[in-house]
Amino acid sequence: MPRSSFPGGTSVSLLDIYADAAPDGVCGGSPHMHLVSTEAYIVVAGRGALQTIDASGFQETPLTEGVVVWFTPGTIHRAVNHGGLRVAVLMSNAGLPEAGDAVLTFPADVLADPEAYARAADLGAPEGRGERAARRRDLAAAGFADLRMAVEAGDGSALAAFHEQAGRLVRERSKGWGELVAEGPLALAQQSLDLVRAVEDGDARHLSEARVRSASTPAEPGYGMCGRLRPFDVSD
Template structure:
């Protein structure tokens, strides 16, 4: 077993979808995270990310060298203006893969857990080789709901997101115990370990430094998984 990534984060390389969505913009699937912050480090290409948050609607330009990050509850939608390639850093490493995302499907789907599961789930979990048109279909359905949310926010302000946030939280409530276990074994344990080290150093005890070690992943753990926003190369420091 390799050591976890620093701070218990998750890391992936994202090649953003470049096909056109129903509103004429090429890019990914709008969604939000319930517990995880997310950061983008742009390594190639240009694009933008549209967000709905407590700050209202905004569009942020992306170019090589840009770092952009946002907190849980931010609805985000990536737009690809050409060859957009991003390194994605997620808090709470395992939670996004464990379902910590809600796609902005129309409300009648969000309010129906069985229908949401059908619409959100890709064949074979989106494993490499899966027909990409299934991801496009899912994305385009989420664009429909995103347009409704955006119009509501532009009309009534950020408070228009409250009902969607509540519905998203209700949809994922059955997973909370599972998420808590992942968090305790990941980011929480990493933070606790830092506390243990600080206490030891305050006592003049540096013996933990003797167990220093190096870990490496020479290549992604998996290439080409269909993600919400594009093709994912994932880095998983597992066994």
């Protein structure tokens, strides 16, 4: 059975995008990339933008209330806050980002050294975590600026190198990801297929097992990559 009946094996969170400015003057979160998971923003308040880098280059997508935007694995993304930006985040493959499916856009010398990367990414003890999150964001913003400059100049080598370095960084910790996918979205998809086949055969006994479930967010938000994060507990 799936670990959760929440639709699609996804996770859902509320995210208040960081409002302070990085050294380049841009207010917002830490640029990063997921290697396996697709992410969606549903803008519920405020305004801002989503800056992205992929094989097609640099792009900026406006974010205003009611906008839905999603981006597939390999999309480097930076959430920009122009005022009170809050989004509901849907993430495929629930549990994978927490298991390490993310790489921050630190400068190339940090990415090349796994120990240096781990030190720069670690937020440590709760005391002073806000300051460390800001330093992490600022370092990622510096690497993002290098990547943006390269792709806007028509040079794809920096992006290709980042992809290669990201793959190396997550290779070891990715070994448990398959189980999370199998127990989440794959199990839910198989369950749906089984129900379709049961209905086709005239068997509707599963309807008697219907249940309503609800979830609430933690009172105290944590420090996510893009902002203060309140994940919903959607486990059964």
